[in-house]
Amino acid sequence: MISKFPKDFLWGASTSAYQFEGAYNVDGKGLSVQDFIGKHYPKDITDFKVTSDHYHRYKEDVEMMAKMGLKAYRFSIAWTRIIPDGNGEINQKGIEFYNNLIDELIKYNIEPIVTMYHFDLPDNLNKIGGWKAKETTEGFLKFAKAIFTSFKDKVKYWITINELNVMILSGHVINMVDDLEEWNRIKFDVLHNLNMAQAKVINLFRDIVPNGKIGPAPNISAVYPASSKPEDQNAKFNFSMLRNWTFLDVICRGSYNPFYLNFLKKQGYNFNPSQEDLAILRSAKPDFISFNYYSSSTVEHMGIDEKNTNLNDQQKGYEIPGYGKTVQNPNLLKTQFGWEIDPIGLKNTLKELYDRYNLPLLISENGIGARDVLTSDFKIHDDYRIEYYNQHISEMAKAIDDGVEMLGYCPWSAVDLVSTHEGISKRYGFIYVNRDEFDLKDLKRYPKDSFFWYKTLIENNGSDF
Numbered sequence: 001m002i003s004k005f006p007k008d009f010l011w012g013a014s015t016s017a018y019q020f021e022g023a024y025n026v027d028g029k030g031l032s033v034q035d036f037i038g039k040h041y042p043k044d045i046t047d048f049k050v051t052s053d054h055y056h057r058y059k060e061d062v063e064m065m066a067k068m069g070l071k072a073y074r075f076s077i078a079w080t081r082i083i084p085d086g087n088g089e090i091n092q093k094g095i096e097f098y099n100n101l102i103d104e105l106i107k108y109n110i111e112p113i114v115t116m117y118h119f120d121l122p123d124n125l126n127k128i129g130g131w132k133a134k135e136t137t138e139g140f141l142k143f144a145k146a147i148f149t150s151f152k153d154k155v156k157y158w159i160t161i162n163e164l165n166v167m168i169l170s171g172h173v174i175n176m177v178d179d180l181e182e183w184n185r186i187k188f189d190v191l192h193n194l195n196m197a198q199a200k201v202i203n204l205f206r207d208i209v210p211n212g213k214i215g216p217a218p219n220i221s222a223v224y225p226a227s228s229k230p231e232d233q234n235a236k237f238n239f240s241m242l243r244n245w246t247f248l249d250v251i252c253r254g255s256y257n258p259f260y261l262n263f264l265k266k267q268g269y270n271f272n273p274s275q276e277d278l279a280i281l282r283s284a285k286p287d288f289i290s291f292n293y294y295s296s297s298t299v300e301h302m303g304i305d306e307k308n309t310n311l312n313d314q315q316k317g318y319e320i321p322g323y324g325k326t327v328q329n330p331n332l333l334k335t336q337f338g339w340e341i342d343p344i345g346l347k348n349t350l351k352e353l354y355d356r357y358n359l360p361l362l363i364s365e366n367g368i369g370a371r372d373v374l375t376s377d378f379k380i381h382d383d384y385r386i387e388y389y390n391q392h393i394s395e396m397a398k399a400i401d402d403g404v405e406m407l408g409y410c411p412w413s414a415v416d417l418v419s420t421h422e423g424i425s426k427r428y429g430f431i432y433v434n435r436d437e438f439d440l441k442d443l444k445r446y447p448k449d450s451f452f453w454y455k456t457l458i459e460n461n462g463s464d465f
């Protein structure tokens with residue numbers, strides 16, 4: 001069968017530095033907010049100090065990725081390895097580590113895709129106000145300049161900020177918010193600063209890496225109305241705007257979404273960016289959109305007078321009086337961790353995204369978290385993961401067939417790593433890492449059944465779909 005996927009399609013996989021590298025204080029690395037995870041979470045899950053110890057095992061990991069046949073590998077660079085205090089001196093040891101990793105990937109013809117920032121804000125910057133402080137944007141630009149200059153000849157694809165929308169909407173769930181009340185007061189300023197930092201970094205990129213490609217990586221999902229009631233359709237419109245489009249409009253269209261500006265006004269928030277800022281936002285455009293997709297959302301009408309019972313608690317869903325509230329979708333099955341599984345939602349998301357922005361799309365995350373079991377003969381029979389990927393890739397092929405332009409697919413995750421807030425027991429990898437929540441065992445790597453399945457799929461460029 002002829003494959004629907006382009007011949008140079010980037011079949012890849014993803015990780016992020018703080019969830020995968022470990023070595024949290026090695027070779028001059030500074031501390032990030034993620035190194036204080038104990039502050040936020042119960043003591044029955046691991047921290048990010050060792051994780052999968054990729055820092056010391058990157059050669060073995062890349063060799064296994066090559067055996068799996070990966071064409072691309074998306075990883076993030078830890079800001080605190082490059083600039084330990086966030087905004088000061090460059091740490092050459094940090095540059096060296098990523099240089100070696102990139103060389104190793106190139107050795108096996110694996111295209112490196114670099115995420116610049118994945119939730120691991122330097123703690124020194126967090127202490128002085130995080131993204132609210134101007135020093136954080138300064139530091140980010142300094143960090144960007146250092147990595148663009150060091151890797152411009154080796155890395156073509158760059159991703160600016162991972163899930164900027166999740167940071168704003170659910171920063172407390174991913175260990176980035178100390179005080180939720182304060183956060184709710186400042187988060188729209190933070191959002192503007194992040195948008196500005198992203199735009200400035202793109203402009204800097206054009207100067208330093210003129211032949212490279214750069215894009216954002218929000219978490220985007222199709223939003224369904226809970227019923228055919230017209231008021232539920234209105235909630236769908238509102239929620240898509242608040243969850244998805246407002247974040248992409250800024251970067252792709254160069255301006256804030258008008259409904260979002262109105263939303264801020266109604267929330268009593270005085271949002272008045274300067275003309276100079278708005279001109280910078282207009283000047284910076286991405287080459288592609290990468291996005292993370294795990295699940296769709298379903299919403300229903302919520303009256304303006306209805307009481308909000310769980311303000312901003314992503315665990316329970318979102319409720320915004322006058323705009324809508326999320327509800328469960330009775331048509332979808334769930335993962336062991338309660339996430340709704342919606343492969344057709346991926347096709348819907350791809351088509352909506354492409355229709356709206358007309359930019360090539362890269363899926364930078366998609367996957368299923370599960371309590372995988374290592375058998376006594378060191379096998380992992382993760383047929384549920386194979387089924388999950390089969391269904392999602394099949395819908396991706398249909399989206400391409402319908403006219404969507406795609407660059408690649410980098411599911412989460414290449415190798416097992418520590419989840420943002422549910423420990424190592426929630427595994428996502430094609431490659432198993434032998435450790436438990438607190439017992440580090442031997443950290444040995446074992447290919448799961450999904451590893452062999454993905455290898456075959458890559459070999460025939462997804463021609464079964």
Ligand code: BG6
Pocket residue numbers: 016019162163166219292365369412418419420421422426
């Ligand atoms: C994405 C993040 O939101 O989802 C990853 O970019 C994260 O960092 C992934 O690990 C899966 O979420 P979780 O909470 O199960 O780790």
